Amino acid sequence: MTEINENLVNNYMYHGRRTIIKEFFSNTSIHGLPSIAKSHNLKNCLFWTIAFLIFTGLMIYFIILTILDYLKYTTQTKVKIINEWPMHYPAFTICPASPYRSDLFEEPFLNYTNSSVFLPSANLGNNINQFAIDMINIGGMEKLTEYAFLLSDMLISCTYNGFKCNESDFIWFASASYGICYTFNAKTANKSILYTNTNGGQGLLELELYVHENIYVDYVTDSVGIVTMIHDNTQMPQVEFGGIALSPGRKHMLIYTKKETAFLESPYTTCTRQVWKDMYALYKQFGAQYEYSQMVCLMLCQETSVYATCGCISPNYWYVREILVGDNVITVPICDISNECYLNATVEFMNDEDLQTMYCSHCTSQCEITSFIVQSSSFKSPLDWKMQSIKQSVEQMSNKSFNSRPIALPSDWDTNWIDYIDKNYVAIAVVRGSYLVDYFTQKATLSGVDVLSNVGGLIGLWLGGSLLSVFELYEMFYRIIRRHIRKRKEDAKPNSAERLSFDKLV
Helix, strand or coil: CHHHHHHHHHCHHHCCHHHHHHHHHHHCCCCCHHHHHCCCCHHHHHHHHHHHHHHHHHHHHHHHHHHHHHHCCCEEEEEEEEECCCCECCEEEEEECCCEEHHHHHHHHHHHHCCCCCCCCCCHHHHHHHHHHHHHHHHCHHHHCCCECCHHHHEEEEEECCEECCHHHEEEEEECCCEEEEEECCCCCCCCCCECCHHHCCCEEEEEEECCHHHECCCCCCCCCEEEEEECCCCCCCHHHHCEEECCCEEEEEEEEEEEEECCCCCCCCCECCCCHHHHHHHHCCCCCCCCCHHHHHHHHHHHHHHHHHCCECHHHCCCCEEEECCEEEECCECCCCCCHHHHHHHHHHHCHHHHHHHHCCCCCECEEEEEEEEEEEEECCCHHHHHHHHHHHHHHCCCCCCCCCCCCCCCHHHHHHHHHHHHEEEEEEEEEEEEEEEEEEEECCCHHHHHHHHHHHHHHHHCCCHHHHHHHHHHHHHHHHHHHHHHHHHCCCCCHHHHHHHHHC
């Protein structure tokens, strides 16, 4: 019997719970526990036990603070300047100051005002806008292009890095203020985005335009010229808010520098890249592959709220013909100018946070924003030596052989053509200012690795522990569990000397 007991005591597999725990306390790298195990009296044991518990409590407190700091998902902004070569050439948008050509607009407008459906207003500008709204409600935006300035009506010449470009290199889109606008180098399914070094150049777009002030529609605009905007290739231009007006009689130099801002995604921010169904429908009608825009999203959700109240959308955003109702995109009519419902609904929406939350909760910020800082300067233009070539181009615009929608020249063109060119000619040169890009990125103040390192540092500071200490703890629990399982198996065996000796041992 004695021999069996000695074998069991010396057998590592048969150590009892107390023995296992005492071995762990004696041999662990965690400070304090070996001192407890080696205590020679009660006072010494209590001293080390209390000290160990105090430091363990402090360690747990600071670990909890570290984890709570991490769960706040705080961020910091990292700024760097990168040399982006090759660089994508940005998109460039142009809009005529007047949305309509009077020679195409006046006759159908007069027929409309003489019809029984027309309810006249004292404001002629409102009557013109109402006519445009009714035409869009009947025939869509394509109907409006029948009266609008097309790019071919204005474009004298276009070159990019010394190579000719034409109308096919632009896509159109609609602006609430300027009618039909045109964008060069937008992202589409059929064409690749141009680089600044395409064709071996430096990224120089040059345009010559003639704005035809003599066929502007009265009461629609009080200015003559072109509105432009430099923007990202995947961004729908908002020329009403970010456009630059260029006056005739000058050559304008637009020099841009690029800035990019990138935000961390969830859980650090609520930014999104998702293009919603109504936004996709808006982009699709222009043939563009634009990405998510918070400004466009807010505009669409506002019009959804107006439609829910009035059954039509605001004429201020007449190009928004499709909105999201439930899970379906539907085509909706535009409210009449005289219908005050859309005004009241818009004011109510802007002042009611509950309505904004109901319709616009998905309109969070963009995860990536690309913007361009533009410096504008100009020369007096054109010079005398350019006059004849411009005159020929303008006269071709009035010739059916060159233009399917010929533009009649002023009656005194033959004698005053130099003055007309000076009042209508606009030249534009768009070029990069630098390949250096200001890059702003969000970075987590505390990452998962930082949390792990901080927790490890706190454990080491207060208890002297490490990852190896965790494995020691794991080994202790593993041995206790294994001992418990072995004991249950031994209990299931018939009585034997070995079982009796095992019971006495444990």
